[in-house]
Amino acid sequence: MNSKDIAKIVGVSRSTVSRVINNYPDIPQATREKVLKAIKEYNYYPNASARRLAGMKSSTLGIFIIDIKDNEKPHHVIENNEDLLYGNSYFSPFINAFIDQSNKAQYHVLVSTIYSSDELWKIQSAFYEKRIDGAVIIGSSSIDYSKIFEIMDKDSITVAVDLDMEKENTGTVMSVNINNYGGVSDAIDYLVELGHKDIAVITGDLNKLSGKIRFESFKDALLRHGLPLNNDFIAYGDFTENSGYEGMKKILASGKKPTAVFTSNDTMAIGAYRAIKEYGLKIPEDISVMGFDNSYISQYMSPPLTTVNVSLPEIAKCSIELLLDSINNKEIKNRQKTVNVQIVKRNSCKKIV
Amino acid sequence: MNSKDIAKIVGVSRSTVSRVINNYPDIPQATREKVLKAIKEYNYYPNASARRLAGMKSSTLGIFIIDIKDNEKPHHVIENNEDLLYGNSYFSPFINAFIDQSNKAQYHVLVSTIYSSDELWKIQSAFYEKRIDGAVIIGSSSIDYSKIFEIMDKDSITVAVDLDMEKENTGTVMSVNINNYGGVSDAIDYLVELGHKDIAVITGDLNKLSGKIRFESFKDALLRHGLPLNNDFIAYGDFTENSGYEGMKKILASGKKPTAVFTSNDTMAIGAYRAIKEYGLKIPEDISVMGFDNSYISQYMSPPLTTVNVSLPEIAKCSIELLLDSINNKEIKNRQKTVNVQIVKRNSCKKIV
DNA sequence: CTGAAAGCGCTTACAG
DNA sequence: CTGAAAGCGCTTACAG
Incomplete structure (x- = not known):
């Protein structure tokens, strides 16, 4: 079944069939309907490749x-x-x-x-x-x-x-x-509002824009609140769960314990949770965790993760x-x-x- | 850039260009290489629609x-x-x-x-x-x-x-x-092996094959082990989290408490977990839960869910x-x-x- | 081994 | 308002 068949059935030319398919204006209502009826009846769908080749978009x-x-x-x-x-x-x-x-x-x-x-x-x-x-x-x-x-x-x-x-x-x-900068900014403001002063960070992959900006925003936020940027409280991750785990362990091993940690995405928060639990610490009693992304899983973590929603x-x-x-x-x-x-x-x- | 251009550049016909593209056997190595070189050099990719129209697969x-x-x-x-x-x-x-x-x-x-x-x-x-x-x-x-x-x-x-x-x-x-029947069969065998006799079920959507078979297999397994099929222990769900939650509540409300529940997928297990916790019960101390699918989230649930892996x-x-x-x-x-x-x-x- | 030509199924100026 | 015809860029018998 092609446009020629339809044309023959209806008794018009292929041009006309094509015109009704493409919604050309100057077709009399009667013709249009006849063609549409045949198209429907014979279950005709124009060949997409032919249309493309004739200059249409591939949609x-x-x-x-x-x-x-x-x-x-x-x-x-x-x-x-x-x-x-x-x-x-x-x-x-x-x-x-x-x-x-x-x-x-x-x-x-x-x-x-x-x-x-x-x-x-x-x-x-x-x-x-x-x-x-x-x-x-x-x-x-x-x-x-x-x-x-x-x-x-x-x-x-x-x-x-x-x-x-x-x-x-x-x-x-x-x-x-996404507004990475604003999101992290808000996140840290929230942590500060909650009374946190010793805030650690696990960065994402700094080769990705989101990783880079989130880290920059984190540093700026600390500065803005007059909080120190402690080197022991920075772990460089790459957005994977394992890097969150390792990063958190590194931070915890430094001796000084932060009261909160910002993980640059939720996946790393999962790893961080694991490390924190291994250290016998409780969330949020001993340490608060803040993620980023609001991934599907974040709501099901224990405790459910506070994070930044990305639509x-x-x-x-x-x-x-x-x-x-x-x-x-x-x-x-x-x-x-x-x-x-x-x-x-x-x-x-x-x-x- | 089209096959004609390439042909002109190399000094052959479009037919020949097409033949090397489609790996026809009878092309001399020298010709083949010349054509390939030009294709590479001029970054030519054959128009997919034209190929399709000429009878090739759309791949x-x-x-x-x-x-x-x-x-x-x-x-x-x-x-x-x-x-x-x-x-x-x-x-x-x-x-x-x-x-x-x-x-x-x-x-x-x-x-x-x-x-x-x-x-x-x-x-x-x-x-x-x-x-x-x-x-x-x-x-x-x-x-x-x-x-x-x-x-x-x-x-x-x-x-x-x-x-x-x-x-x-x-x-x-x-x-x-997937082998729904065998999976559920194994799951129930495992529960029985663990000593469970009062096993409840939350079914999936029985209009779907997986929902239907999993429920059938569940019933057969109970029969096989000479275990009773208690009506209070059957809840009809539809694979959604909420139906798992409601189903579990219904079962728990029946008065008799099962020692284990099989949820026909992991998503419903999430809901079941919630209901069980709301009842002040602990998993697995008070009640064991078994899911199906081994969904991404199942490993992160608390406690991590025992389930059936589907690849x-x-x-x-x-x-x-x-x-x-x-x-x-x-x-x-x-x-x-x-x-x-x-x-x-x-x-x-x-x-x- | 290779080229000229037909054909795939459309769309769209062009002419009427 | 509408048809005949060209053209889109390929592939592939066909002939040599």
């Missing part, structure tokens, strides 16, 4: 999850399936939110994962092969981005999430970020807006968007006297 | 997540973004596993979500529009499946996950399921194998596959005397 958006952990190991070396994205609890909700939002906007979505620098060409090829009209890139550190944007065609429409625009912006890439659906929505506006050649006012965050208070932080 | 697989909660509400009525798939912790890992496996097999993947019966046409259209070569369908209850398979073309290659083949199998659909990557792998074999017209021996499961013992079940 699909791409999402590229970059998860390069180890630049020495190319993809084909990774043998354990379980190690792949599957285990990545952070990106999943974003992917899902993005799919939902795209589907709502009548767009299909093509998802690809990238595990090594060698696979960065996938992004370029998806554009060059004309599979997608636009794409969102998430999860990379700044090193990868510059590479990507170097390869990519200047009119491949893409928005990057969590990208440091200062360095890479060639004027061609859009970005959406993944909101990020997805902003990304898609930027993408669609750009695809439709709309005037874009702001190629950078920032999504707000807010503290969610649970039971892992207590007031001290 | 993309579809994944349709069916999440029809409420047949009265069509999709456009759902206003709260947060309610969508985003919150669905069960499908996410499967989606990710499927993407990873497909990407490895050099396939792209198109993801779509379906929130109401009105959207079931999406599956059909993806095939008819020739966007995908095959698809996996997950998350539906039997009611939806029969509808889907009715609409769908007999040669749309699809595998259904968690589908009751007895009813719907028209001989055209493939399926992969989502394995399910994804099986689905893709079936799909690819079918796409490549390979002889398919078994159109049904079953993935094994195994108990993972943690601290929510204790031995009683």
Whole structure:
């Protein structure tokens, strides 16, 4: 079943069939209805590739999850399936939110994962092969981005999430970020309000924008409150649970015990919880813990984690807006968007006297 | 940049360029190399739509997540973004596993979500529009499946996950399921081995194959061990946390207290934990809890949940194998596959005397 | 081994 | 308002 068949059935030309499909204005109501009826009756769907080839948009958006952990190991070396994205609890909700939002906007979505620098060409090829009209890139550190944007065609429409625009912006890439700075600022204000003065930090991966900004904001907040930045109270993590665990142990081993610790994401808070419990300390009685992300799991931790909510659906929505506006050649006012965050208070932080 | 340009540059015909791209055998090494060099140098990627139109596969697989909660509400009525798939912790890992496996097999993947019966046409259209070569369908209850398979073309290659083949199998659909029966069987054996005799159950959605089989297996296991099936110890849930909570409350309110409860998935175990704690009971001292799925969160519950591991990557792998074999017209021996499961013992079940 | 040409199924100026 | 025709960028018999 193709447009020629439908044309024959209805007794019009393929041009006319095409015109009603594409909602051209100058079709008499009667003709339009006849065609629509046949389309429905014969269950006809226009071939997407043919439409694309004839110049239409592919009406699909791409999402590229970059998860390069180890630049020495190319993809084909990774043998354990379980190690792949599957285990990545952070990106999943974003992917899902993005799919939902795209589907709502009548767009299909093509998802690809990238595990090594060698696979960065996938992004370029998806554009060059004309599979997608636009794409969102998430999860990379700044090193990868510059590479990507170097390869990519200047009119491949893409928005990057969590990208440091200062360095890479060639004027061609859009970005959406969350208000990392404000979130951490609020978090520390809250801790101070609760009476905490000895606040430790476990940083995220400082090669990622979120890791960098959150740490900067932390330091600024301490300064603002006239609190000391004790070197023993800084542990450098990388957003993984294990680094949270090790970081917390390092801090606890320093002898001086902080009354509160800010972990730069929830995943590291899980590790920190474990270390704290191993030291026989209780949360929040002995030490308060504050996370960041409000990940799905945070509410189920014991005690439920006080953290900073990041709306993944909101990020997805902003990304898609930027993408669609750009695809439709709309005037874009702001190629950078920032999504707000807010503290969610649970039971892992207590007031001290 | 298209194949004609490359042809001109190298000094051959488009046919030849196409032949090297598609790895035809009879090309002299020298010619092949020249063409490849130009392709690389000019960063040429063949237009996917054109290839598709000329008869090639689209080399993309579809994944349709069916999440029809409420047949009265069509999709456009759902206003709260947060309610969508985003919150669905069960499908996410499967989606990710499927993407990873497909990407490895050099396939792209198109993801779509379906929130109401009105959207079931999406599956059909993806095939008819020739966007995908095959698809996996997950998350539906039997009611939806029969509808889907009715609409769908007999040669749309699809595998259904968690589908009751007895009813719907028209001989055209493939399926992969986990060994629900064996998993529950082992789970109850384990509980009995621990000395439990009064075992309660919170069922899943009995309209889903997994819900149905898990409950059947539970009943059979009790029978096999000569244990009574106490009506007060049965609560009918639907796989959601809240139904686990309500179910557990109902069981606890019955007066007689079971020594163990089997919740048909981990999500309901979360709810059950909450109810048990509200009753001032301790896990596993007062009551043992056994889940199913080994979801990401189960290890972080307090106490860590004893459950049955389901390998989502394995399910994804099986689905893709079936799909690819079918796409490549390979002889398919078994159109049904079953993935094994195994108990993972943690601290929510204790031995009683 | 390789080129000219037809064909895949659409859309869209163009002409009427 | 509508049809005939060109063109999108490939692949693949066909002929040599």
